[in-house]
Amino acid sequence: MTDELVSVEDHRERILSAIEPLPAFDQPLMEAFGLAAAEDVHASVDLPGFDNSAMDGYAVAHADVASAGDESPVHLPVVGEIGAGQQSLLAMSPGTAVKIMTGAPVPAGADSVVPYEWTDRGVANVVISRAPELGQHIRPRGQDVGEGDLLVHTGTVLGARQIGLLAAVGRSSVRSRPRPRVVVISTGSELREPGSSLGRDSIYDGNSFLLAAAARQAGAIAYRVGIVPDDPRAFLNALNDQLVRADLVVTSGGVSMGDYDVVKEALSPLGTVWFGGVAMQPGKPQGFGTIGEDAVPIVTLPGNPVSSYISFEQFVLPALRRLMGRTPYIRPEVDALLTQGLRSPEGRRQFARGRLTVVDGRLAVTPVGAQGSHLIGDLAESDALVVVPESVTWVEAGETVTVLPLDEEF
Structure with a gap:
């Protein structure tokens, strides 16, 4: 562990420069919720896909009803009925009306819709006492989205609205980067699991819950590992057992200058993990490197809970966002x-x-x-x-x- 303090920016850059975004792949829409799109998505269809009614009422030719009013209602024969998803009438003749439901396709020959409220709701014949404007109450094909329109650009975080839009244009999956798998390990022989009994020299392990929850809040999959005592061999065994399911490892405790700083004692001989001080308060003692055959990144944080959390915010959160392909890496000030x-x-x-x-x-x-x-x-x-x-x-x-x-x- 070096004596010279490095800046917050330098330590953060040390971490970010060693981490690459996770490979992207096609994921079902609901699995992609909250992730960043790794492709530009263009519409393959129009929305709406056809002219459809915005109201329950009657499809008409505007010229037939333009003069309608309370004192001079227009009478038209009703020649059919169209419900949403139940089109049986493709066209209508001038001088007629077709009963139509909201969302139903407008038949050829009709260019306006008269809402029920402006009629007597007749079945065989309808009395229309108010005229719509030309095209009123019709949703034109492509009014919302046109085929070929850019819907989602690379890097867009897929929230509920984006997921709904992609489904509406027929996409069942979207290319995105997966949630990082984060293994969280707390070290300290004094730690006990919440719900267990405490001795006079023991404390409950809050850090692993704090960090795992913070990782989950950031969009990662968090694996909280049981408490590891201040024994280098026990720590290495626990660590090696977890590497198979880790895109990132986060530890708390054991990185300072004490006699029982197990993380530093266990990892320093590997030569792949840097330990040193960062010019910040709280959170001075820090460490970062890679471990195992797959060079899994590991961020080692101090053990005091506030130091651990603030260090997570400054160093782990940016790493997780880089793994997910999300920017910016740090919170806006x-x-x-x-x-x-x-x-x-x-x-x-x-x-x-x-x-x-x-x-x-x-x-x-x-x-x-x-x-x-x-x-x-x-x-x-x-x-x-x-x-x-x-x-x-x-x-x-x-x-x-x-x-x-x-x-x-x-």
Whole structure:
């Protein structure tokens, strides 16, 4: 582990430059939900695919009903009926009407639809007391989407609206990159599973749940591995067992300078994992490299829960988004008014927990609690990180600061 601190950007770039997006393949539409399209998708059909009625009513020739009014209604014979998906009448003659349902194809010879509300709803004959405009209540073929139109471009995240559109033009699958499989391992002989009994020197393992949930929220498939004690052999055995199902491994704990920092002790001899300090608070001790025959990327995070989470945000989240082919890799920054003074260590970029509000119509942020790296209760109450540059040691209340909102999709 080197003594010189590297910047947040340099460590993030170290990770991103070593990771390639996962190979794309055709996936069923519902499996592709939330993923990034890896192809441009063009419409192979028109939407609508035919002229159809926008109302329940009567298909007519506009010239036959143009004079209709309350004082001078028009009487037309009804020569047929067309329901959606039940076309039995392809054409109609001038001087007639055809009962038509919403979504049903408009027969040749008709150029307007009279809604039921403007008629007496006659069966054999209909009395029309109001005239539509020419073409009114008809949805023309291709009005929404034309054959050949670009519907989805490469990189578009496929949400509900995009999935619905692709299905509407007949696509049953779309080429996209799969969800990364992330293995999350917590290390520490003091850790216990939630729900078990605690000794005086033990704590519950919150980190693996925190990181696995964050990975899942990012769109990945998360595998939370049971607690691994501070034993290098046990750690390596657990790690090797998991590599077969991992596109990325994330560990928490065991990367600092202590006598029982098992991750660093186990992985340093391999020569493929870098360990060092990053100029940030919290989250100084970090590590990254590759392991196994398939060179699976591994990001090793510090063990304090706040350090672990903020490190995930800065380094693991960008890696996951790169694997999925999603950009941008990091959360967009916004400016906010700081409501309380905030101290920061010189030479470190601080990521302070904060809560966003609106003050006098302007976005504001209030620091939450103390800034200790073990205070997960304060972390849970936060919805933003206040970013204080390395050269700044004090920010006055009322100053504008850079903020990373944590709960906004991007």
